[in-house]
Amino acid sequence: MAELEPNWYRCTACRWTAHTDDWDHVTDPHPLPGQEPDVWVVCADCRSPEQYEILCDDPDCIEPATCGSVHLQRFRWTCFKHCEHGEEGDPGVR
Secondary structure, eight states: OOOOOSSEEEETTTOOEEEGGGSEEEEOSSOOTTSOOOEEEEOTTTOOBTOEEEBOSSTTOOSBOOEEEEETTEEEEEOSTTOSOOSTTOOOOO
């Protein structure tokens, strides 16, 4: 099962953007014989399974995240433009 962290994600199939909690989860309709079925993260708009990208943690940015770093005791996903640690005291949270 793909686990989504509490961030913003965009569907790469239809470009729908939402917070982690807004995505649906469905059980694999064709599991391998003798195995528990996987649970997929599915776009709530177009229903595409496992087709998402995480977005930059900068509050004003909607670019795909391309790097990650620890900043103020929190792991941040950021785009190339925002890959620096930011200003002192900036939590970088939407």
